[in-house]
Amino acid sequence: MTIRRGGFSLRLRVRPVIVGAVLALLALTVSVFTLTSGDFPIPVPDVLRALVGAGDAATNVIVLELRLPRVAVALLVGIALGASGAVFQSLTRNPLGSPDFVGLTVGSSTGALLVILLLGGSGFGVSAGAIAGCVATSVLVYLLAFRRGVQPFRLVLMGIGVSALLDALNTFLILRARLADAIAAQVWLIGSVSGRTYTEVVIVGLGVVVVLPVLVYASRQLAMLNLGDEVAVVQGVRVEPARAVLAGGAVVLAAVATAAAGPVGFVALSAPHIAARLTRAPGANILPSAAMGAVLMVGGDWVAQRILPDRDLPVGVVTAAAGGAYLCWLLAREWRRGV
Amino acid sequence: MATTVVAPVVGRARTRRRTAGLAAAAAGLVVVSMLSLALGTRSIPLGTTWQVLWHPDGSVASDVIHTLRIPRTLLGLGVGAALGLSGALMQALTRNPLAEPGILGVNLGAATAVVVAIAFLGISSLSGYIWFSFAGAALTSVAVFALGGTGRSPTPERQILAGIALTSVLGAFVWAVLVTLPEVFDRYRYWDVGSLADRDHATLVRVAPFLVVGVVWALLLGGRLNALSLGDEAATAVGASPARIRALGLGAITLLCGAATAATGPIWFLGLAVPYVARLLVGADHRWVLGYSVLIGPSLLLLSDIVGRVAAPPSELQVGVVTAFVGAPVFLLLCRRRRIGQL
Numbered sequence: 001m002t003i004r005r006g007g008f009s010l011r012l013r014v015r016p017v018i019v020g021a022v023l024a025l026l027a028l029t030v031s032v033f034t035l036t037s038g039d040f041p042i043p044v045p046d047v048l049r050a051l052v053g054a055g056d057a058a059t060n061v062i063v064l065e066l067r068l069p070r071v072a073v074a075l076l077v078g079i080a081l082g083a084s085g086a087v088f089q090s091l092t093r094n095p096l097g098s099p100d101f102v103g104l105t106v107g108s109s110t111g112a113l114l115v116i117l118l119l120g121g122s123g124f125g126v127s128a129g130a131i132a133g134c135v136a137t138s139v140l141v142y143l144l145a146f147r148r149g150v151q152p153f154r155l156v157l158m159g160i161g162v163s164a165l166l167d168a169l170n171t172f173l174i175l176r177a178r179l180a181d182a183i184a185a186q187v188w189l190i191g192s193v194s195g196r197t198y199t200e201v202v203i204v205g206l207g208v209v210v211v212l213p214v215l216v217y218a219s220r221q222l223a224m225l226n227l228g229d230e231v232a233v234v235q236g237v238r239v240e241p242a243r244a245v246l247a248g249g250a251v252v253l254a255a256v257a258t259a260a261a262g263p264v265g266f267v268a269l270s271a272p273h274i275a276a277r278l279t280r281a282p283g284a285n286i287l288p289s290a291a292m293g294a295v296l297m298v299g300g301d302w303v304a305q306r307i308l309p310d311r312d313l314p315v316g317v318v319t320a321a322a323g324g325a326y327l328c329w330l331l332a333r334e335w336r337r338g339v
Numbered sequence: 340m341a342t343t344v345v346a347p348v349v350g351r352a353r354t355r356r357r358t359a360g361l362a363a364a365a366a367g368l369v370v371v372s373m374l375s376l377a378l379g380t381r382s383i384p385l386g387t388t389w390q391v392l393w394h395p396d397g398s399v400a401s402d403v404i405h406t407l408r409i410p411r412t413l414l415g416l417g418v419g420a421a422l423g424l425s426g427a428l429m430q431a432l433t434r435n436p437l438a439e440p441g442i443l444g445v446n447l448g449a450a451t452a453v454v455v456a457i458a459f460l461g462i463s464s465l466s467g468y469i470w471f472s473f474a475g476a477a478l479t480s481v482a483v484f485a486l487g488g489t490g491r492s493p494t495p496e497r498q499i500l501a502g503i504a505l506t507s508v509l510g511a512f513v514w515a516v517l518v519t520l521p522e523v524f525d526r527y528r529y530w531d532v533g534s535l536a537d538r539d540h541a542t543l544v545r546v547a548p549f550l551v552v553g554v555v556w557a558l559l560l561g562g563r564l565n566a567l568s569l570g571d572e573a574a575t576a577v578g579a580s581p582a583r584i585r586a587l588g589l590g591a592i593t594l595l596c597g598a599a600t601a602a603t604g605p606i607w608f609l610g611l612a613v614p615y616v617a618r619l620l621v622g623a624d625h626r627w628v629l630g631y632s633v634l635i636g637p638s639l640l641l642l643s644d645i646v647g648r649v650a651a652p653p654s655e656l657q658v659g660v661v662t663a664f665v666g667a668p669v670f671l672l673l674c675r676r677r678r679i680g681q682l
Contacts, residue, residue, distance in 0.1 A: 144675065147675065158671060158674060161667045161670045161674065162667070162671070164607055164608045164611075164663045164667045164670075165663050165664065165667035165668070167607065167663065168608075168659065168663030168664060169660075169664075171532045171659070171660065172532065172656070172660045174528055175529065175532055175657070179525050182524070183521055186524065187518055190514045265507060266507055269503070311519060313515060313518065313519075314514070316514070317511045317514050317515045317518075318511070320507045320508070320510055320511040320514070321511035323504075324504045324506070324507030324511065327501075328486060328501075328505065331486045331497065331500060331504060
């Protein structure tokens with residue numbers, strides 16, 4: 001299917017569009033469902049009324065002030081991580097090339113931990129620390145990997161080296177901290193959307209609104225890069241600038257997501273895998289991956305809030321368990337088939 | 340860089356150079372071991388160290404060396420050799436230059452067992468954790484290799500994916516326990532950073548048999564690993580059984596990783612860095628890589644431990660922190676300067 005209007009043309013495959021739309025709907029449905037449930041159950045019509053500002057005062061407070069920021073952060077973080085993972089995996093031509101693997105989330109963690117444990121900060125300060133850590137780490141990894149161009153494999157290697165370094169620093173910081181601070185830091189390290197406010201919504205929302213269109217626009221060049229640098233050059237792609245734009249966008253998305261929710265495990269890695277299986281389309285599948293990420297995050301947070309009767313678990317526990325189990329199942333199934 | 344052949348036709352000069360390198364590595368290890376005995380928050384002159392090493396005279400220096408530093412150094416030697424070797428084995432078996440005990444989930448397997456021991460069985464001493472961490476490490480490495488498809492054509496991606504998958508599930512469990520039970524977290528965070536300090540003679544004695552058997556076992560596998568690196572079909576053609584080689588390798592890895600992690604807690608990065616350095620020095624012949632790894636591993640670990648002891652007196656940095664701080668820049672430098680050989 002091709003849409004043409006003047007000089008603008010867009011080629012769409014039908015299946016990815018449908019899959020993306022269904023996933024987006026699913027994410028929104030789960031979000032509304034999450035808004036209705038909790039200590040004070042609120043029926044769906046009341047939630048919808050509150051969302052447009054027409055509910056009664058108490059419902060408005062619960063829905064708009066308490067529950068909505070958390071759900072919105074989960075949705076947006078899922079979108080950001082899914083899209084970022086899709087671009088990274090495609091860019092590094094490596095199914096494991098997620099932001100976790102090139103050291104970005106560890107870098108954000110270090111930034112956040114320094115703020116939590118050394119400066120005693122919270123809220124916006126922690127987010128700022130995480131973004132600073134992520135950006136600094138990505139620049140470091142990129143510079144280390146740069147040598148007459150950046151080879152994807154070297155990028156992953158440098159990421160692993162830098163991650164190991166920062167991981168040790170993180171462990172050390174936690175070891176030296178007072179127990180209460182260390183627990184707060186540990187919860188942050190697992191990834192949580194509990195107690196998030198509109199500050200975090202704005203941070204991650206801005207990132208998504210600005211960067212996602214750029215990445216979608218650049219995905220054609222990404223497809224060319226995937227055919228190999230030589231082919232891309234022949235097709236008129238300026239390889240290094242294109243790579244820099246794509247990687248930069250993916251870094252920003254990973255940074256804002258981590259700033260808002262901590263390094264939530266596995267969403268960036270598994271969302272593109274699942275999306276690719278659903279769409280059966282080659283290439284990065286950026287939008288379906290983003291929608292899949294959103295489903296994983298809001299679904300995961302719903303489970304995390306309710307799996308233990310009196311305990312609000314960090315969402316990262318659920319995404320890690322679910323993502324890991326999914327991957328185990330996948331591997332075991334392929335193994336049985338003898339693939 | 341497939342320079343590996345089963346019966347390598349190597350120039351005599353090359354063999355001589357490699358042997359000389361091996362001797363130099365051994366000499367380096369002896370020097371590092373001596374330094375490990377001499378240096379610390381309370382440093383002792385090398386001459387005195389040498390003297391009281393052989394003739395304990397009941398002085399403070401002699402006591403420090405015999406009760407604290409000799410066990411610590413021996414533990415470092417054993418654990419360093421084990422981690423270096425298991426990294427080399429994992430990379431050879433999976434033909435994946437990124438394979439490492441930590442990455443393949445063995446550390447977290449041990450951690451899970453330790454958390455269970457602390458949280459549900461009320462075990463609180465380091466010596467009590469040992470068997471749990473051993474069992475956890477052993478079970479996870481078997482599970483990772485089973486899931487990664489040991490018997491059938493395993494690919495690097497599958498192996499690493501299996502490691503990530505298991506790490507992730509286990510990690511979720513560990514985190515859920517840790518954020519729910521603060522007192523468990525408080526104990527766990529001290530175990531979670533690998534350290535050679537405060538391990539008594541008993542620790543050493545308990546893990547020593549596993550370490551010794553594992554090291555010998557691993558070293559004997561070099562030739563078979565060379566056959567395996569030809570690819571499964573070619574290996575079968577020259578009379579080797581890929582499935583059996585993988586099973587043997589997995590056995591050695593289980594012993595080595597289990598014992599090392601049980602003794603010190605998780606130490607990251609060593610298993611990744613050591614085989615790299617070895618390959619850069621001697622190329623792809625696994626017999627040489629294993630031989631170099633068994634010497635480079637303990638050197639790097641003891642060096643890191645020494646740095647941790649003298650870096651921030653009067654307190655110590657745990658060796659797990661230092662291996663990463665020391666190992667990572669070296670690793671990064673090597674990756675930048677040389678072409679990294681594919682396995």
